[in-house]
Amino acid sequence: MAESTKKLKKPDVKIVLLGDMNVGKTSLLHRYTERKFKDTVSTVGGAFFLKQWGPYNISIWDTAGREQFHGLGSMYCRGAAAVILTYDTTSWQSYVELEDRFLSLTDTANADCIFAIVGNKADLTDSHAQASNPEGEGQEEAEPARLSLSSSSLQRKQVNREDAIALYGRVLHYKGLDEKACLPAESMCFETSAKTGYNVDVLFETMFDLVVPSILKKRNEGENSTVDLEAPSTGKRTKAGCCA
Amino acid sequence: MNEMETMDSPVITSLHQGDENEMQSENDLDSITEVEDLVTLPRIERGKERKLLDLPSEDNLNPNHLPVDIQKDDAVVFDASETVNTSEDNAHEDSGEFVVAMLARGTLEEQGVCTKRISSPLSETPLEASSHWDEDVTAESWRQHRKHVFVLSEAGKPIYSRYGSEEALSSTMGVMMALVSFIQSGDNVIRSVYSDEHTVVFMQQGPLVLVSVSSTHQSEQQLRNELLYVYNQIVSMLTQASITRIFEHKKNYDLRRLLAGSEKILDGLLNLVDFDPSFLLSAVHCLPIASSFRDSLSQILQKAITPNLVFSILIAKNQLLTIAQERMVIEDAKLDPADLHLLLNLIGASSAFQAGEIWTPICLPSFNPDCYFYAYISYLDPPECTVCLLLLSTDNEAFYAVAECKRKIEEAMQAQNALTSIAKAQSYSVSQVGVSDLRHFMYKPFDVPDNHHQLTQFTSPEMEAPYDSEEEKMRLLDLYRDVHGRIHNTARPLKLIYHVAARETLLAWVTTKFELYTCFSPLVTKSYAINAITKLLRWVKKEEDRLFIRYPPKYSTTPNASKS
Numbered sequence: 001m002a003e004s005t006k007k008l009k010k011p012d013v014k015i016v017l018l019g020d021m022n023v024g025k026t027s028l029l030h031r032y033t034e035r036k037f038k039d040t041v042s043t044v045g046g047a048f049f050l051k052q053w054g055p056y057n058i059s060i061w062d063t064a065g066r067e068q069f070h071g072l073g074s075m076y077c078r079g080a081a082a083v084i085l086t087y088d089t090t091s092w093q094s095y096v097e098l099e100d101r102f103l104s105l106t107d108t109a110n111a112d113c114i115f116a117i118v119g120n121k122a123d124l125t126d127s128h129a130q131a132s133n134p135e136g137e138g139q140e141e142a143e144p145a146r147l148s149l150s151s152s153s154l155q156r157k158q159v160n161r162e163d164a165i166a167l168y169g170r171v172l173h174y175k176g177l178d179e180k181a182c183l184p185a186e187s188m189c190f191e192t193s194a195k196t197g198y199n200v201d202v203l204f205e206t207m208f209d210l211v212v213p214s215i216l217k218k219r220n221e222g223e224n225s226t227v228d229l230e231a232p233s234t235g236k237r238t239k240a241g242c243c244a
Numbered sequence: 245m246n247e248m249e250t251m252d253s254p255v256i257t258s259l260h261q262g263d264e265n266e267m268q269s270e271n272d273l274d275s276i277t278e279v280e281d282l283v284t285l286p287r288i289e290r291g292k293e294r295k296l297l298d299l300p301s302e303d304n305l306n307p308n309h310l311p312v313d314i315q316k317d318d319a320v321v322f323d324a325s326e327t328v329n330t331s332e333d334n335a336h337e338d339s340g341e342f343v344v345a346m347l348a349r350g351t352l353e354e355q356g357v358c359t360k361r362i363s364s365p366l367s368e369t370p371l372e373a374s375s376h377w378d379e380d381v382t383a384e385s386w387r388q389h390r391k392h393v394f395v396l397s398e399a400g401k402p403i404y405s406r407y408g409s410e411e412a413l414s415s416t417m418g419v420m421m422a423l424v425s426f427i428q429s430g431d432n433v434i435r436s437v438y439s440d441e442h443t444v445v446f447m448q449q450g451p452l453v454l455v456s457v458s459s460t461h462q463s464e465q466q467l468r469n470e471l472l473y474v475y476n477q478i479v480s481m482l483t484q485a486s487i488t489r490i491f492e493h494k495k496n497y498d499l500r501r502l503l504a505g506s507e508k509i510l511d512g513l514l515n516l517v518d519f520d521p522s523f524l525l526s527a528v529h530c531l532p533i534a535s536s537f538r539d540s541l542s543q544i545l546q547k548a549i550t551p552n553l554v555f556s557i558l559i560a561k562n563q564l565l566t567i568a569q570e571r572m573v574i575e576d577a578k579l580d581p582a583d584l585h586l587l588l589n590l591i592g593a594s595s596a597f598q599a600g601e602i603w604t605p606i607c608l609p610s611f612n613p614d615c616y617f618y619a620y621i622s623y624l625d626p627p628e629c630t631v632c633l634l635l636l637s638t639d640n641e642a643f644y645a646v647a648e649c650k651r652k653i654e655e656a657m658q659a660q661n662a663l664t665s666i667a668k669a670q671s672y673s674v675s676q677v678g679v680s681d682l683r684h685f686m687y688k689p690f691d692v693p694d695n696h697h698q699l700t701q702f703t704s705p706e707m708e709a710p711y712d713s714e715e716e717k718m719r720l721l722d723l724y725r726d727v728h729g730r731i732h733n734t735a736r737p738l739k740l741i742y743h744v745a746a747r748e749t750l751l752a753w754v755t756t757k758f759e760l761y762t763c764f765s766p767l768v769t770k771s772y773a774i775n776a777i778t779k780l781l782r783w784v785k786k787e788e789d790r791l792f793i794r795y796p797p798k799y800s801t802t803p804n805a806s807k808s
Contacts, residue, residue: 021504021505022504022505041505041508041509041593042504042505042506042508042509043505044481044506044590044602044604044606045602045603045604045605045606045619046602046603046604047600047601047602047603048600048601048602048603048643048647049600049601062600064604065505066502066503066504066505066506067501067502068481068482068486068502068605069604069605071605071616071640072603072604072605072618072640075640075641075643
């Protein structure tokens with residue numbers, strides 16, 4: 001991570017993390033990039049990270065959830081290929097805020113932007129999320145644990161997976177996208193724990209894989225909104241017909 | 245209402261704003277030697293010779309020295325040493341002073357008993373910063389904190405408390421607001437409350453009320469300054485205009501909704517205020533490096549510019565390396581040290597982001613309290629993260645352009661191997677001055693060329709033994725704060741203080757050209773100390789190119805810059 005930012009290659013594609021304050025956006029990213037959980041201080045503004053994913057450079061914008069930084073939200077989202085909407089599974093309010101405050105920020109994102117709905121802090125509500133699985137398990141692990149209330153140490157889960165799936169539907173509707181043509185809700189709703197690492201790698205790596213086609217598409221179309229004087233080598237600007 | 249209990253003898257001094265509220269105890273008068281005219285140093289001998297060399301100054305730091313005649317069960321007791329002096333002071337308005345007995349008595353009854361608190365100001369580890377929000381506010385330990393700071397809205401809604409959660413303190417803050425509005429209803433302004441152990445300072449800034457309750461024996465002016473820093477840090481995140489707008493719109497708005505998560509930034513600020521003399525001196529501390537090296541760093545910053553870039557600041561180990569500024573901007577208004585302190589505090593608090601790049605709106609309250617700059621923050625040496633680049637732009641869309649500036653700066657620094665040189669740079673030891681018995685000093689010059697257009701700076705060596713523990717550091721800083729408070733006493737400003745304490749001797753000197761605070765071993769003589777200062781001044785003069793940013797670099801990025 002450190003090395004990749006040092007080179008500062010031009011990012012090919014942009015992913016933005018959005019969500020109310022204190023849902024753990026920074027912690028999620030930190031868990032993924034640094035492989036550890038850290039009690040972070042509230043983010044100011046937004047922070048920019050560059051991730052080398054195969055031959056591509058993926059930039060990730062971690063944003064501040066606090067209201068007063070809203071002004072920059074649309075700048076962070078401009079031209080985003082994917083948006084990760086994050087809520088806290090123990091806070092219904094954080095889920096409501098996604099629709100109320102954050103969804104409108106994605107207006108400046110790409111038209112074919114990919115959405116993921118992520119419920120963080122799953123370790124507080126689901127016992128199976130408490131075990132660390134840094135290797136990244138398959139999707140079957142993401143099955144919601146219905147018996148989460150049985151253990152006394154667990155908090156009440158306020159937002160269930162069904163709610164996330166319902167939100168995903170509403171997001172697509174808001175963006176005017178056809179549900180059938182988009183990725184299925186089941187694979188785009190995640191429950192994660194930045195604290196234990198549960199599902200974190202799965203989340204980010206799924207997203208990276210999903211945005212690669214959009215990089216290729218962008219290169220093929222040669223549609224670069226900013227003039228790039230320096231890097232003629234980054235892609236053969238084949239004006240061939242676009243796929244997809 | 246817990247904090248009220250701490251005031252064994254509340255004396256509410258309520259004055260019209262603008263009136264000076266000064267209290268000088270007789271101890272203080274004895275413990276200093278004043279010289280009205282500083283031109284001829286030897287005249288210091290003319291001053292009163294102190295007989296009791298050590299005791300009074302020691303007492304200043306010890307809350308237990310207070311008069312024992314205070315009756316613990318009676319709320320209305322004047323602290324003789326302070327009140328009597330106050331009323332004797334003919335500069336003082338009698339009408340402006342009265343006692344709010346009922347409030348205090350009410351508190352005492354509620355508490356049942358009023359135990360005299362035995363607290364050492366140094367009993368706490370000062371860097372316990374982190375989560376205080378879950379602290380039990382009824383516990384004795386909560387009351388024993390050296391300095392509490394509270395922020396509330398005019399409607400009495402809690403916004404911030406340094407220790408303990410705001411919810412648990414809502415009734416306490418209610419009492420504070422009651423005091424403020426009670427005095428206000430008499431067309432007056434509450435400024436401070438003095439008790440034997442605590443000083444309570446009130447400050448109203450627009451719709452916000454800030455309160456400091458401290459047992460540090462600092463001057464009211466110093467505490468007021470610290471509150472102003474807290475207010476400005478809040479403004480730096482929200483802007484004054486938006487705070488005003490929010491409260492105009494809804495008087496009982498819960499500002500914590502906007503500040504949630506920034507408590508740690510305010511906690512960090514208050515810790516810095518306690519431990520970093522920059523705040524006391526309102527000056528910036530530079531990392532000493534060879535002037536040629538500083539110039540080359542400045543040139544790197546000057547070359548990496550983009551439209552609307554206003555300030556380029558390079559920081560290492562929380563000290564300033566160099567700062568380049570947009571020409572137009574400096575002509576209008578200079579960057580205030582206070583704003584830079586707020587920025588440095590913010591960077592220190594954002595340590596979680598050391599691998600990435602931050603882009604955030606930030607307001608510089610002394611520069612313009614109503615508008616945002618956009619700050620780009622990035623470390624140049626991950627993962628060590630000691631060298632930080634801060635670029636301020638007026639364009640909120642300029643992230644990629646400014647990030648490109650960083651890339652240029654990084655490249656140029658790599659070419660010169662600057663990071664290695666910066667890593668080697670460090671603060672100096674007082675032994676380099678070559679004056680024996682000199683233990684520490686703080687020197688703030690006013691005669692730097694082009695002074696009006698640049699930052700006020702100061703220089704100071706590392707705190708070495710015996711001031712190497714947190715407690716001793718704090719003790720020395722408390723001594724400095726004490727002499728600073730007395731030398732800057734607005735009612736009776738002094739130019740020179742020679743203060744003999746139990747474990748050290750302090751000499752503070754303010755002229756039109758500089759402000760100097762020195763700390764010697766306890767057994768030096770006055771003439772020795774004065775000689776030593778002459779040597780010290782000579783040394784600083786010789787080293788000033790290394791110790792200070794002498795000629796702050798400028799650049800032009802915008803023919804018609806708009807500051808917003």
